[in-house]
Amino acid sequence: MEFDRMEALLEKYFEGETSIDEENELKEYFSSSNVAPDFEQYRPLFRYFTEAREQKFTNNVSLISKKPKALWLSIAASVVVLIGVGAYTYFNSMETEKESKELGTYDDPEEAFEATQKALAMLSTNVNVGVGGVQYLQVYEVTKDKVFVE
Template sequence: MESNKVEQLLEAYFEGATTLLQEEQLRTYFKGSNVAPHLESYIGMFSAFALAKEETLDVPIQLPKQKKKINYRWLSGVAAVAVLAIGLAVQFINKDNDNEIFTTYASEEVAVQKTKQALGFMGKMFSESTAQLGTVKEFNTTTSSFFKQ
Protein backbone atom coordinates (compact mmCIF):
# COMPACT_ATOMS: atom_id res chain seq x y z
CA MET A 1 0.00 0.00 0.00
CA GLU A 2 1.24 3.49 -0.79
CA SER A 3 2.61 5.66 1.98
CA ASN A 4 0.28 8.56 1.11
CA LYS A 5 -2.81 6.36 1.30
CA VAL A 6 -1.67 4.94 4.66
CA GLU A 7 -1.11 8.45 6.03
CA GLN A 8 -4.59 9.49 4.90
CA LEU A 9 -6.09 6.39 6.49
CA LEU A 10 -4.17 7.06 9.72
CA GLU A 11 -5.43 10.63 9.82
CA ALA A 12 -9.02 9.46 9.27
CA TYR A 13 -8.47 6.68 11.86
CA PHE A 14 -7.44 9.14 14.57
CA GLU A 15 -10.40 11.36 13.73
CA GLY A 16 -12.74 8.36 14.02
CA ALA A 17 -13.86 8.60 10.39
CA THR A 18 -12.70 5.22 9.06
CA THR A 19 -14.84 2.24 8.18
CA LEU A 20 -14.21 -1.27 9.48
CA LEU A 21 -12.72 -2.26 6.12
CA GLN A 22 -10.25 0.66 6.22
CA GLU A 23 -9.24 -0.21 9.78
CA GLU A 24 -8.62 -3.81 8.71
CA GLN A 25 -6.43 -2.51 5.86
CA LEU A 26 -4.37 -0.51 8.39
CA ARG A 27 -3.96 -3.58 10.63
CA THR A 28 -2.79 -5.77 7.80
CA TYR A 29 -0.39 -3.06 6.57
CA PHE A 30 1.25 -2.70 9.99
CA LYS A 31 1.45 -6.51 10.41
CA GLY A 32 3.42 -6.75 7.17
CA SER A 33 7.16 -6.33 6.71
CA ASN A 34 7.18 -3.43 4.22
CA VAL A 35 6.15 -0.54 6.52
CA ALA A 36 7.48 2.88 5.62
CA PRO A 37 10.26 4.00 8.02
CA HIS A 38 8.46 7.15 9.18
CA LEU A 39 5.36 5.04 10.03
CA GLU A 40 7.17 2.35 12.04
CA SER A 41 6.18 4.02 15.32
CA TYR A 42 2.58 2.90 14.72
CA ILE A 43 3.53 -0.80 14.48
CA GLY A 44 3.56 -1.20 18.27
CA MET A 45 0.18 0.47 18.61
CA PHE A 46 -1.54 -1.76 16.05
CA SER A 47 0.13 -4.92 17.40
CA ALA A 48 -1.09 -3.98 20.89
CA PHE A 49 -4.61 -3.56 19.48
CA ALA A 50 -4.35 -7.04 17.95
CA LEU A 51 -3.25 -8.53 21.28
CA ALA A 52 -6.01 -6.73 23.15
CA LYS A 53 -8.55 -8.07 20.68
CA GLU A 54 -7.48 -11.65 21.45
CA GLU A 55 -7.63 -11.24 25.24
CA THR A 56 -10.66 -12.67 27.01
CA LEU A 57 -11.89 -12.74 30.55
CA ASP A 58 -12.51 -16.31 31.70
CA VAL A 59 -13.98 -15.39 35.09
CA PRO A 60 -17.78 -15.36 35.10
CA ILE A 61 -19.28 -12.00 35.90
CA GLN A 62 -21.67 -12.00 38.84
CA LEU A 63 -24.14 -9.20 38.83
CA PRO A 64 -25.68 -8.12 42.14
CA LYS A 65 -29.28 -9.14 42.63
CA GLN A 66 -31.69 -6.34 41.95
CA LYS A 67 -34.12 -5.41 44.67
CA LYS A 68 -37.73 -5.85 43.78
CA LYS A 69 -39.22 -2.44 43.07
CA ILE A 70 -42.56 -1.63 44.63
CA ASN A 71 -45.12 -0.29 42.21
CA TYR A 72 -46.28 2.76 44.16
CA ARG A 73 -48.89 3.71 41.55
CA TRP A 74 -50.69 0.40 42.09
CA LEU A 75 -50.33 0.73 45.86
CA SER A 76 -51.76 4.26 45.85
CA GLY A 77 -54.75 3.01 43.83
CA VAL A 78 -55.43 0.33 46.43
CA ALA A 79 -55.19 2.91 49.22
CA ALA A 80 -57.64 5.21 47.40
CA VAL A 81 -60.15 2.40 47.00
CA ALA A 82 -59.79 1.52 50.69
CA VAL A 83 -60.43 5.12 51.76
CA LEU A 84 -63.45 5.31 49.47
CA ALA A 85 -64.84 2.04 50.84
CA ILE A 86 -64.40 3.22 54.44
CA GLY A 87 -66.09 6.54 53.63
CA LEU A 88 -69.06 4.81 52.03
CA ALA A 89 -69.34 2.36 54.92
CA VAL A 90 -69.43 5.22 57.44
CA GLN A 91 -72.15 6.96 55.39
CA PHE A 92 -74.33 3.85 55.30
CA ILE A 93 -73.85 3.17 59.01
CA ASN A 94 -74.77 6.76 59.96
CA LYS A 95 -77.71 6.89 57.54
CA ASP A 96 -80.13 6.02 60.35
CA ASN A 97 -79.02 9.06 62.42
CA ASP A 98 -79.53 11.69 59.66
CA ASN A 99 -83.02 12.67 60.91
CA GLU A 100 -81.76 13.85 64.30
CA ILE A 101 -80.64 17.45 64.81
CA PHE A 102 -77.70 17.82 67.13
CA THR A 103 -77.72 21.09 69.05
CA THR A 104 -75.78 22.32 72.01
CA TYR A 105 -78.45 24.81 73.08
CA ALA A 106 -81.50 24.10 75.22
CA SER A 107 -84.00 25.68 72.81
CA GLU A 108 -84.14 26.75 69.20
CA GLU A 109 -84.71 30.40 70.14
CA VAL A 110 -81.37 30.57 71.97
CA ALA A 111 -79.64 28.93 69.00
CA VAL A 112 -81.19 31.46 66.59
CA GLN A 113 -80.13 34.38 68.85
CA LYS A 114 -76.54 33.07 69.07
CA THR A 115 -76.43 32.63 65.30
CA LYS A 116 -77.65 36.21 64.78
CA GLN A 117 -74.99 37.48 67.19
CA ALA A 118 -72.25 35.54 65.38
CA LEU A 119 -73.36 36.78 61.95
CA GLY A 120 -73.61 40.38 63.25
CA PHE A 121 -70.09 40.14 64.65
CA MET A 122 -68.81 38.79 61.32
CA GLY A 123 -70.53 41.62 59.44
CA LYS A 124 -68.96 44.21 61.74
CA MET A 125 -65.49 42.69 61.28
CA PHE A 126 -66.00 42.58 57.52
CA SER A 127 -66.96 46.27 57.46
CA GLU A 128 -63.87 47.21 59.47
CA SER A 129 -61.58 45.22 57.20
CA THR A 130 -63.01 46.77 54.02
CA ALA A 131 -62.50 50.25 55.52
CA GLN A 132 -58.79 49.46 55.77
CA LEU A 133 -58.66 48.67 52.04
CA GLY A 134 -58.75 52.40 51.32
CA THR A 135 -55.17 52.62 52.58
CA VAL A 136 -54.12 49.86 50.20
CA LYS A 137 -55.84 51.62 47.29
CA GLU A 138 -53.96 54.84 48.14
CA PHE A 139 -50.70 52.89 48.23
CA ASN A 140 -51.42 51.42 44.78
CA THR A 141 -52.09 54.83 43.23
CA THR A 142 -48.90 56.26 44.75
CA THR A 143 -46.67 53.47 43.46
CA SER A 144 -48.28 53.45 40.03
CA SER A 145 -47.64 57.21 39.59
CA PHE A 146 -44.04 56.68 40.75
CA PHE A 147 -43.40 54.00 38.15
CA LYS A 148 -45.09 55.91 35.31
CA GLN A 149 -42.42 58.61 35.30
Protein backbone atom coordinates (compact mmCIF):
# COMPACT_ATOMS: atom_id res chain seq x y z
CA MET A 1 0.00 0.00 0.00
CA GLU A 2 2.70 2.45 0.97
CA PHE A 3 4.74 1.43 -2.08
CA ASP A 4 1.87 2.37 -4.40
CA ARG A 5 1.29 5.66 -2.56
CA MET A 6 4.97 6.65 -2.77
CA GLU A 7 5.10 5.68 -6.43
CA ALA A 8 2.10 7.91 -7.18
CA LEU A 9 3.59 10.76 -5.12
CA LEU A 10 6.93 10.47 -6.92
CA GLU A 11 5.20 10.57 -10.29
CA LYS A 12 3.27 13.69 -9.25
CA TYR A 13 6.47 15.20 -7.84
CA PHE A 14 8.40 14.80 -11.09
CA GLU A 15 5.44 16.21 -13.01
CA GLY A 16 5.48 19.24 -10.70
CA GLU A 17 1.95 18.68 -9.42
CA THR A 18 2.54 17.94 -5.72
CA SER A 19 1.43 20.13 -2.87
CA ILE A 20 3.71 21.23 -0.02
CA ASP A 21 2.23 18.58 2.28
CA GLU A 22 2.87 15.84 -0.27
CA GLU A 23 6.45 17.01 -0.75
CA ASN A 24 6.99 17.00 3.01
CA GLU A 25 5.60 13.47 3.12
CA LEU A 26 8.10 12.42 0.47
CA LYS A 27 10.98 14.04 2.37
CA GLU A 28 9.97 12.28 5.58
CA TYR A 29 9.67 8.95 3.79
CA PHE A 30 13.09 9.19 2.17
CA SER A 31 14.76 10.38 5.38
CA SER A 32 13.44 7.31 7.24
CA SER A 33 15.28 3.99 7.32
CA ASN A 34 12.55 1.85 5.72
CA VAL A 35 12.74 2.98 2.05
CA ALA A 36 11.71 0.41 -0.54
CA PRO A 37 14.64 -0.93 -2.60
CA ASP A 38 13.02 0.34 -5.81
CA PHE A 39 13.14 3.89 -4.47
CA GLU A 40 16.72 3.87 -3.12
CA GLN A 41 17.88 5.85 -6.15
CA TYR A 42 15.77 8.85 -5.06
CA ARG A 43 17.09 8.90 -1.50
CA PRO A 44 20.14 11.15 -2.23
CA LEU A 45 17.89 13.69 -3.97
CA PHE A 46 15.62 14.18 -0.99
CA ARG A 47 18.55 13.94 1.45
CA TYR A 48 20.17 16.83 -0.41
CA PHE A 49 17.09 19.00 0.08
CA THR A 50 17.18 18.35 3.82
CA GLU A 51 20.90 19.11 4.07
CA ALA A 52 20.62 22.21 1.90
CA ARG A 53 17.94 23.63 4.18
CA GLU A 54 20.26 23.29 7.17
CA GLN A 55 23.21 25.02 5.50
CA LYS A 56 23.90 28.58 6.50
CA PHE A 57 26.03 31.12 4.69
CA THR A 58 28.91 31.99 6.99
CA ASN A 59 31.38 33.83 4.76
CA ASN A 60 31.86 37.51 5.36
CA VAL A 61 31.72 39.58 2.22
CA SER A 62 33.90 42.65 2.25
CA LEU A 63 32.47 45.58 0.42
CA ILE A 64 35.31 47.12 -1.54
CA SER A 65 34.35 50.02 -3.71
CA LYS A 66 35.48 49.66 -7.30
CA LYS A 67 34.50 53.17 -8.31
CA PRO A 68 38.05 54.51 -8.80
CA LYS A 69 38.81 51.78 -11.37
CA ALA A 70 35.52 52.39 -13.16
CA LEU A 71 36.16 56.14 -13.17
CA TRP A 72 39.59 55.79 -14.78
CA LEU A 73 38.26 53.23 -17.23
CA SER A 74 35.46 55.54 -18.35
CA ILE A 75 37.89 58.46 -18.74
CA ALA A 76 40.23 56.32 -20.84
CA ALA A 77 37.35 55.12 -23.01
CA SER A 78 36.22 58.72 -23.55
CA VAL A 79 39.72 59.74 -24.63
CA VAL A 80 39.92 56.86 -27.10
CA VAL A 81 36.54 57.81 -28.57
CA LEU A 82 37.56 61.46 -28.91
CA ILE A 83 40.82 60.51 -30.64
CA GLY A 84 38.91 58.24 -33.02
CA VAL A 85 36.35 60.92 -33.89
CA GLY A 86 39.07 63.52 -34.37
CA ALA A 87 41.11 61.26 -36.66
CA TYR A 88 38.03 60.38 -38.71
CA THR A 89 37.06 64.04 -39.08
CA TYR A 90 40.60 65.07 -40.03
CA PHE A 91 41.08 62.41 -42.69
CA ASN A 92 37.54 62.75 -44.03
CA SER A 93 37.88 66.52 -44.45
CA MET A 94 41.13 66.06 -46.42
CA GLU A 95 39.38 63.70 -48.85
CA THR A 96 36.40 66.03 -49.36
CA GLU A 97 38.76 68.91 -50.12
CA LYS A 98 40.44 66.83 -52.85
CA GLU A 99 37.07 65.79 -54.27
CA SER A 100 35.66 69.32 -54.24
CA LYS A 101 38.67 70.57 -56.17
CA GLU A 102 38.27 67.86 -58.79
CA LEU A 103 34.48 68.00 -59.30
CA GLY A 104 32.63 70.66 -61.26
CA THR A 105 35.49 73.02 -61.95
CA TYR A 106 36.40 73.96 -65.52
CA ASP A 107 38.83 76.61 -66.62
CA ASP A 108 37.62 76.62 -70.22
CA PRO A 109 34.00 77.87 -70.69
CA GLU A 110 33.50 75.77 -73.84
CA GLU A 111 34.54 72.61 -72.01
CA ALA A 112 32.09 73.43 -69.21
CA PHE A 113 29.32 74.01 -71.76
CA GLU A 114 29.95 70.61 -73.42
CA ALA A 115 29.92 68.83 -70.05
CA THR A 116 26.62 70.52 -69.16
CA GLN A 117 25.10 69.48 -72.49
CA LYS A 118 26.14 65.85 -71.92
CA ALA A 119 24.62 65.85 -68.43
CA LEU A 120 21.34 67.36 -69.67
CA ALA A 121 21.14 64.88 -72.57
CA MET A 122 21.58 61.98 -70.17
CA LEU A 123 18.88 63.43 -67.90
CA SER A 124 16.50 63.90 -70.83
CA THR A 125 16.99 60.29 -71.99
CA ASN A 126 16.25 58.89 -68.55
CA VAL A 127 13.19 61.11 -68.06
CA ASN A 128 11.78 60.02 -71.43
CA VAL A 129 12.12 56.37 -70.40
CA GLY A 130 10.12 57.12 -67.27
CA VAL A 131 7.41 58.94 -69.25
CA GLY A 132 6.99 55.86 -71.45
CA GLY A 133 6.26 53.77 -68.36
CA VAL A 134 3.63 56.27 -67.20
CA GLN A 135 1.87 56.03 -70.58
CA TYR A 136 1.38 52.28 -69.99
CA LEU A 137 -0.29 53.12 -66.69
CA GLN A 138 -2.70 55.49 -68.43
CA VAL A 139 -3.67 52.77 -70.94
CA TYR A 140 -4.31 50.42 -68.01
CA GLU A 141 -6.53 52.98 -66.29
CA VAL A 142 -8.65 53.48 -69.43
CA THR A 143 -9.04 49.72 -69.92
CA LYS A 144 -9.94 49.21 -66.29
CA ASP A 145 -12.61 51.93 -66.48
CA LYS A 146 -14.14 50.18 -69.50
CA VAL A 147 -14.25 46.79 -67.76
CA PHE A 148 -15.45 47.98 -64.37
CA VAL A 149 -18.23 50.36 -65.29
CA GLU A 150 -19.87 51.86 -62.24
